[in-house]
Amino acid sequence: MAVQTPNLEPKGIQGLGKAIKRKEDARFIVGKGNYLDDINLPGMLYMALVHSPYAHAKILNIDTSEALKIPGVKAVITAKDLAAAGLSWIPTLAGDKQMVLADGKVLYQHQEVAAVYAETRQAAADGAAAVQVEYEPLPVVVDPYKATAPDAPVLREDIKDQMSGAHGPRRHPNHIWTWEVGSKDETEKALAQSEVRIKQHMVYPRSHPAPLEPCGCIGDMNKATGRLTVYMTTQAPHAIRTVLSLVTKIPENNIRVISPDIGGGFGNKVPVYPGYVCAIVGSIVLGAPVKWVETRTENLTTTGFARDFHMDIEIGATKDGKVTAMKVYTLADHGAFDAAADPSKYPAGLFSICTGSYDFQKAYAQVEAVYTNKAPGGVAYRCSFRVTEASYLIERSMDVLAHELKMDPAELRLKNFIQPHQFPYPSALGWTYDSGDYEKTLKVALERIGYHELRKEQAEKRARGELMGIGISTFTEIVGAGPSKDFDILGIKMFDGAEIRVHPTGSAIVRAGTRHQGQGHETTWAQIVSEELGLDVDKIIVEEGDTDTAPYGLGTYASRSTPTAGGAMALAARRIREKAKKIAAHLLEVSENDVEWVDKKFQVKGVPGKSVTMNEVAFAAYTNPPPGLEPGLETTYYYDPPNLTFPHGAYVCVVDIDKGTGEVKVRRFVAIDDCGTIINPMIVEGQVHGGLTEGFAMAFMQEIAFDEQGNHLASNFTDYLLPTALETPKWETGHTVTPSPHHPIGAKGVGESPTVGSPAAFVNAVVDALAHLGVRHIDMPITREKVWRVLRSAGIDAF
Amino acid sequence: MIPAAFEYKRPMSLEEALSHLAQYGADARVLAGGQSLIPAMRYRLAQPAVLVDINKLPNLGYMKEENGMLCLGALVRDTDVEFSPEIRSRYHLISDVSMVVADPIVRFRATVVGSLCHNDPSGDWAAAAIAARAQMAIQGPGGARVEPIDRFLVDSFATSIGEGEMAVEVRFPVPNALTSGAYEKIERKVGDYATAAAAVQVELNPDGTIKEAGIGITAVAHMALRVEEAEKILRGQKPTLELIRAAAEEARKIANPNPDARGSAEYKKDMARVLVGRGLIKALKRLNVVVA
Amino acid sequence: MEITLKINGSEKKLSVEPRTLLVHAIRDAGLTGTHIGCDSSSCGVCTVVLDGKTAVKSCTMFAVQAEGHEITTIEGMAQGDKLHPLQQAFHDQHGLQCGYCTPGMIMAAHVLLQHNPNPTEEEIRFGLSGNLCRCTGYQNIVKAVQQAAQMLQQPAGAAADD
Incomplete structure (x- = not known):
């Protein structure tokens, strides 16, 4: 008996840009998720x-x-x-x-x-x-600056005589590697010739992703x-x-x-x-x-700590605020084993994005890694491989420069942004930025928060002795590792796979080599496929995480899923569409050349009334395939991206400071993100909320600290502080859209932008509030006591 | 993390509970809310051989006013206090405290009496009990006794409860219309121990001078402390900012905190001062006295 | 020890050691919607409802203490196929991402709304401050609780699940 023709009219095509609710929620809200500890054999x-x-x-x-x-x-x-x-x-x-x-x-x-x-x-x-x-x-080594002292205790006796490691020569038993990029001579020359120079030391403290599971x-x-x-x-x-x-x-x-x-990963x-x-x-x-x-x-x-970068930066500029050159030295504390999770060629990850959104003609960065008596790690905690450290460094430093120049930090940024016509933009440290419109995004953010009114308010308050600050961060990220010519982990190239199987009745299963941890792939992958194939989004099931069934892929971290697997998903769908077109031509009884894909249907060119849906094509693929064509409708696509993607954003933060206790209260925070094409605005907003909250946590609370004996001082949630709903500010979000020119759907990735971009905005706001007291920098986490010290030494006190 | 094994007793009467405590002596711990004890047991920092769970004892969950005292039985949970409209309208200090102990979920289990018996150096209730001049009712083999809070709180994690004894009630004097109080606490986040906190209670004379003041500070010494000198400074005086400054300064003087991740000794001492000052200003404001 | 308690309306007899934490007893009884995220009573992912109106962190109560009590877990919230308004609202408002904190958060919110049926945003943030979430930044959780509060206050319709 033949299969009866089902109703093949699609009812719920929900493609890109639709804020549809998440498919994966169904099991989680009733307590039927299946996490590791739920499995009993x-x-x-x-x-x-x-x-x-x-x-x-x-x-x-x-x-x-x-x-x-x-x-x-x-x-x-x-x-x-x-x-x-x-x-x-x-x-x-x-x-x-x-x-x-x-x-x-x-x-x-x-x-x-x-x-x-x-x-x-x-x-x-x-x-x-x-x-x-x-x-x-x-004897222990806790301070990374003391790790390579001549008399430092040798930590790794197993390799103490090996004066060369995976990333080049070692100069001390506790030295792991030294990595550099850019031209040192030219940068130093440019710095020497600069009218204005700033130098700043800053620490991005050791942190931990601490997913709740x-x-x-x-x-x-x-x-x-x-x-x-x-x-x-x-x-x-x-x-x-x-x-x-x-x-x-x-x-x-x-x-x-x-x-x-x-139950959450964040690189852990x-x-x-x-x-x-x-x-x-x-x-x-x-x-x-x-x-x-x-x-x-x-x-x-x-397990996997993150950050622990100790950074020194020098920036040169003209008197009127045009940046000329940047030189960075970073000491990286890698703990007892070098277990950093970075692509093989990049022991310091993508730290060389540290020129940020600005048109630096000369730059040089050197990173040295050392062993200490701390846990190994160096994971990309909601971060695309040290991008968080790099973004914090440049965004914090731009404020230091603005302060030195007595220039408004927004104005300084506007003066130095890479301009839209400069894309694809070759950075001084070797990246090719795909696209961006930094000025536009910043202007949207300034407008939204009412920047000029806030500056006025600040001046009035300062005159009255009240403390408020405004902080800006206009970061550029680098995500989507990555193109196989440069990116591998343990030799495995960092492409990603997607598989789509369209069933006879117009439903489909899609699988990817990524593994979501809350990012919503079960919904967003379905949306990409719905968009590309004109299938009902509810009839597309997404499966990840089983190596027996899913196509190979390097996984989900570093905001890479959408840039890599998302691209694979779109291209797999397009490959299916190519075959489907042949079947459509067969059904429409025209030649393939006379068929076009319009309004998510195949139609005879110029004859809108004469069309077939993908559902009809799918049914035909199994019940009525054209003679000579391989039956079925499924494919696997491995996508090797041609370049990374460069999401950016403009964040503005307003803080008020309690003169009695040093408490910093975040009054407002506006985040305008540009992650290229948006697949699901609801999910993007959710990612931004979460990322900002982790950025907030790093700025004010989270720190993995050690005492002089190497005792871990943050070994549980009473000492490692995660913000609750009460401390967490209310976020105001928005978008500009500058699609990636090379990504199949123009998407760039967003999961990490807010964690990468926001810490500098918080710190800049606090420093801005205290700038007139001579403060130029405060290291994270900004505790009440750090602020209190500034206040009291300036003679400020209050109940 | 899994606690070490222990023997579990679930007495159904006070007598039965006391007999377990008498029998097992120092090996036994009373389990009331358990919100400090159970985590300590999970980390195996506490490994009592016997737990005497008093949660099934009858008639210990009462909150009643009797003989000029608000009496809270040993099974009154923080949330019983927090959610009580009477407490909120009349017992300002106690109400303030009930909203900031640990976190909202922990408060559903945690008991006021249990917190006082635990006498953690950062305990919130101890400071409040000091400021409000509370009393503890204790039962034991020798019968019942009532002890003023200053004698009850002995040292870090130590009280005057002897072997075989159990605290059954805490009593707070009922405040009159000219009495108010406040609790000022800074913590790094909800659920953290206080960085510093101050409990204050003020009673005014009809002429607006201060009749009596109670000031307790916590998290800034080996245990919660009464700031006696501050109380003396305030007593009989008309509230002014200078007076409050002088009183608050006494808190800074006697605070003797350990430096830790919450702050240096210097910072915590200063916070004891700031918070006592703020507490006094807030309590007075609640009595419609605005000190500018 | 043998204990008898009610979980989600049905009586259960469980065999536990005195030191068995309530959360382990619940999970070992097959109700794995209640999670574990820390050892210090900090995270709240194990929050369940005790006797209808009280929220407890089930990692900070021994199973033996639940003798004769009634526990409600996330699995007991929906009535058949009909989601509880909180479950519906968490879905509608994108109040969850990885889902790990969600059961505890919903149970905490459930108790919060019983004590305060029409909370302000600040009261919701305050009331849920014993429960951590690493994904959402809480904003959509707050919105979800606001939506649920509205649904529960509607006379017929959504509130008809009782």
Whole structure:
């Protein structure tokens, strides 16, 4: 019996620019999300880790006997056991290697020392508490500036004699690499000739992404089939599969990585962590599934920190405020292992975007990385590989320059913006900016906030002794890594795949190598396909995160999903449309050349009444394919982007300062973003709200700090401060749209812009409020006490 | 994180609770709201052998005025205070405190008496109890006793509760129409311990002079402190800005905080001063006395 | 220990250790909508409703303490296929992204609205300040609670889910 022809009239094509509600919400709002800890397998064991109380110590002895006596404890492993499997050390993403469990010594507080496997989570915890470790404390290196002192303690004895690493020569056992870009001589010459010069030191402190769902993993080795299934909170399941195969020597076809729903990632869930490896090893050794879910302390103390860039900048300008040159030196604190998550060629990530939105003719940047007794990491925390640090540096520095020139910071920016006609713009540090209209975006923001009235108000208030400040940030990002000629991670090129299968009845499943963690791909990918193919958006299901089914891709981080997989999705759809056109011609009984795609339908050129929908074409692809044409309607497309994309924005912040306590209150914050073509304005706005909130948190609260002994001072949420609804300002958002000329739909990516762009706006506003007291810079996080010190030393006091 | 194992007792009467406490002595901890104790147990910073859960005890959730005192039973939750219109309209200090302890969800479980018994150096209720001159009612093997708050709060995490004893009630004097108070707290974010906080209560004479003042500061010493010198300075005087300045300065003088991520000792001392000053201004304003 | 409690209206008998946290007991009973995000009672993703009108962080209560009590979790909010107004409003206002804080946030908002059926924006921010969200910046959560408050106050229509 033939399939009955269904109703093939599309009813809900919802393409680009539509603020449709999210498809993925349905399961989350009823408590039916499926996060890692929600997965329970028969016979599953629980794993708990033993951590070092010292930041640097020799391990003299590990006694597991008491732990093994606890009922329910099945096994305890240490580095020795891992060595037998060749897994005591694993390669990092940055070309270094790291211990899985402490091998002879510990290099940071809370480092993993042993893993305990047990039948219940209680027994695992009791077992971990019962493991006795004897340490001999060693001198620590906490301050990165002291790491390469001649008498500094050697941290990495395993490589102390290797005077060359993955990124070139090393000059000290604690030195990792030095990376530079731009012309030093020409820049120094230009600086020397500049009429005005400013110098500023600033620190972007160590931070942590701290998604609310901690990291976790279930290793499930099926000895009967030889297949290893790994459930993992990972933003990059395919890369993880490849790495696991290389590390464990299990053939890649025998590894399936499933990344279930992820409760926030922000870069924290990109690297491979010791806990993952131990859960997998445990499963292989014990023949049962092993679950490990981080405690919050483990999350904050051992996994992927971000930032920790200590920066010195020098900028030259003419007297009337035209910038001439920029020179930057940065010391990067990478902790005990170089596990920074950056593309291979770029050990300092895309930091060389530090010339920002301005037309610098000469620039030079040097970054040095050193080892310290801190956890490894250097993840791209809601950031496209050190872009956050770079944007903060330039946007903060432009205000320092404005202050020096006694010029309005908006005026200084307007004077130095790269102009629309200069695109594609080759930057002094080697990038080719795709598009932008910086002046327009800033003017929209200034207008929206009422900049000139605010300046007037500020002057009046200052006369009365009240403190308010206005801060601007007009950042340019660089996202969408990236073109395979330059971008790879561990040799794997950073393209991304998309697969579309259109079913006979006009519905479809689409899959991508990315893995969303709240970004809304289940909706936005469907919108791209709905736009390109004229299918009902509700009939498009999006699937990500299972390496057995999804096409290869490097994952979701660094605002890369839309620039890479989004492009792949559009081009996969267009490839389907090409084939569909042949089928349409067959149905319309004309030649293919006489068919055109108009109003999301195929029609006979110039004959609007004579058309077929994609649904009709899809049905025909399976029921009535043209003779000689391969049946079916599906494809996979791997998109290798020709360039990165360069989103930008203009943010303006207004703050009031409490003279008694030093408290800074953000009164208003206007964010005008330009992320090119907008797929779903509701989702874009949501991303901006979230990103601004994390930027706010970094400016005022979040910091991973250490004391002189290397003790971690932010090991839980009572010490690592995340803002609540009460502290978080109300955001005012808006857009300009400058499409990317090279991206298939003109989109640029937005998830990170607000985190990248906003910290400087907050800090600039606070400094602006205090500028007349002689303040030029305050490092983040801006605590009440830092402001209070300024106030009291200026003799300002109040109840 | 998983607490260490313990023995759980769920007494159904006060007598039964007291007998457990008598039997297990120092090994036992009373579990009321548990909002400080349970997290400490999760981190295994506290590992009591026995928990005596008093949540099922009858008749300890009362809030009543009796003999000129507002009496709160040991199971009165912070939210009972926070959501009470009577408290809000008449007990300004207590109402202020009830809105800023920990966070809104924690306050549904946390108890006022439990907080006082915990006597955390940063506790909010201790400062308020000092300022309001509260009393604690305690039951034990030797029967019942009532103790003024200054004698009850002994040291960091230490009170005068002896082995086998349990606090059953806190009593705040009922404020008259010429009495008001305020709680001023700065915290880095909701849910953080106070960086510094000040509780003040002021009673005016009909002629507008200050009859009595109570001032407690918290998070700025080993435990919440009474600022006695400030109280003395205020007593009998007409409220002026100079007077408030002088009183507030006393808070700075006696504050002896530990420096930590919340601030240096110098900063916290100054905040004790600022917050006492603000508290006094706010309390007076509530009595329609505007000190410019 | 054996305990008996009601979860989402149905009686459950659970076997737990005294030290079993309520959140683990709930999750082990198959109701995994209640999440865990910290160890310090800070994040609120484990927030559930106790006896109808009280919100608790279920990581800061032992399961044995729930003996004889009634717990409502996110799974108990919808009536059959009909979403609770808060669930509908979170969807309508884009009040969630990764979804991890959402169940706790909805339960906290549910209790907030019972005590204050018509809260201002500031009161919502205050009332939800025991619950962290890393994705949304709270703004759309606030809007969602405002929408839900309106829906719940409409005499018929949306409020007919009782």
